[in-house]
Amino acid sequence: MALPTLKDVAPTFPRRQTRQVSVGKVTVGGDAPISVQSMTTTKTADVDATLSQIYALAAAGCDIVRCTCNEPEAAAGLAQIIPRSPVPVIADIHFHYKLALAALEAGVHGLRLNPGNIRKPDQIKAVASEARDRSISIRIGVNGGSLDPDIDERFGGATPEALVASAVRELDYFREVDFDDVKISVKASNVRVMIDAYRLLADTVDYPLHLGVTEAGPLPGGLIKSVAGIATLLSEGIGDTIRFSLTADPVEEARAGRMLLETLGLRERKNVDLIACPSCGRAEVDVIKVANEAQAAFTDRDIPLQIAVMGCIVNGPGEARDADLGIAAGRGKGHLFVRGKIVRVVPEAEMVSALIAEAEAIMTDGIDAVLARADVNAEAISAAAREELVQIQGIDANSDASRIAKVLAVTDPVSDAQAGSQA
Numbered sequence: 001m002a003l004p005t006l007k008d009v010a011p012t013f014p015r016r017q018t019r020q021v022s023v024g025k026v027t028v029g030g031d032a033p034i035s036v037q038s039m040t041t042t043k044t045a046d047v048d049a050t051l052s053q054i055y056a057l058a059a060a061g062c063d064i065v066r067c068t069c070n071e072p073e074a075a076a077g078l079a080q081i082i083p084r085s086p087v088p089v090i091a092d093i094h095f096h097y098k099l100a101l102a103a104l105e106a107g108v109h110g111l112r113l114n115p116g117n118i119r120k121p122d123q124i125k126a127v128a129s130e131a132r133d134r135s136i137s138i139r140i141g142v143n144g145g146s147l148d149p150d151i152d153e154r155f156g157g158a159t160p161e162a163l164v165a166s167a168v169r170e171l172d173y174f175r176e177v178d179f180d181d182v183k184i185s186v187k188a189s190n191v192r193v194m195i196d197a198y199r200l201l202a203d204t205v206d207y208p209l210h211l212g213v214t215e216a217g218p219l220p221g222g223l224i225k226s227v228a229g230i231a232t233l234l235s236e237g238i239g240d241t242i243r244f245s246l247t248a249d250p251v252e253e254a255r256a257g258r259m260l261l262e263t264l265g266l267r268e269r270k271n272v273d274l275i276a277c278p279s280c281g282r283a284e285v286d287v288i289k290v291a292n293e294a295q296a297a298f299t300d301r302d303i304p305l306q307i308a309v310m311g312c313i314v315n316g317p318g319e320a321r322d323a324d325l326g327i328a329a330g331r332g333k334g335h336l337f338v339r340g341k342i343v344r345v346v347p348e349a350e351m352v353s354a355l356i357a358e359a360e361a362i363m364t365d366g367i368d369a370v371l372a373r374a375d376v377n378a379e380a381i382s383a384a385a386r387e388e389l390v391q392i393q394g395i396d397a398n399s400d401a402s403r404i405a406k407v408l409a410v411t412d413p414v415s416d417a418q419a420g421s422q423a
């Protein structure tokens, strides 16, 4: 069966209509591309370390970076970070509204306020007024783990209704000072609660929404929970910017967010889409090892091709014929194919380096030029290798009627014996 390619997967998720807000040069909501966010883990006062992480995040596909602003030194750090950052910077504010005012003075492109942690209306309105005067947007960042106690009590816990009520109350304070340059998140660590909260919020307001499963945890569970929540909502057209909250290097968050959007056809592909067979008894190489080596080799190379690693020459090129480029293992050899056509046969040890060289050639010269340079003997060598393997292993055991008939014939005596014992 041919594997589907990204080219076959048209974006099929009509976006929910929202207002638009700006975070520096990035527009969020409306018809703007869904953006990827992450958060630095350095002390914001450590300007060089924070900038270094911001650059790594931007290279991994992060569109907007958030830094904690939890002390005056952090606000001072922001003043030095922001002019040198390649992407807009949002200050994350809990508890101290004056740190929000200091972050605005430092020139941040956006604020995140937690309504559960800054609860005095006058303080909330003071921040909103200052943001309004500076044309800076604010995310109302409700979090199920730090809900306003009186809302928590009223709703009996961090229910979807409670999360949305917290956001709506904050919005009401903002409107009192004529501020609505807002996006909203209602994150929970329980994926079902998170999904239901965002659905309810999407039915309640028309502001852009920032999606995330909070405190999702380390890999792989954190990734699974985040994808389950975020992808479910994106497939319903809900969500304008996303963040994976992983207990991992934030670069992994940015990569995961970007990869999810590319996988769903919601952002243009920036990096390789590696497909690989799951391997089976036919495999002539350690497919997991080769695929992992290829994945590592292509990371950060900005090669937006679909590349296949297949375990055998018998089925590999056919099953991955829609890939731009691939390699299938034969006995001690790698059979390099472009759009299903064998272009070169290389020693097994050079499989990954040959993939990289061919991918770079496609990026430089185009697929047609690479096909035109194909080794004229490659198809014949591969055909002979395939035939040799077929003779040794038999044709695909999943579909070969003659093999199935032979298997059934072996069971006949068993059936006969059972029939005899029942008689």
Ligand code: SF4
Binding pocket: 277, 278, 279, 280, 281, 282, 283, 284, 310, 311, 312, 313, 314, 315, 316, 319
């Ligand atoms: S038949 Fe070949 S390509 Fe398919 S899973 Fe097995 S090794 Fe991989």
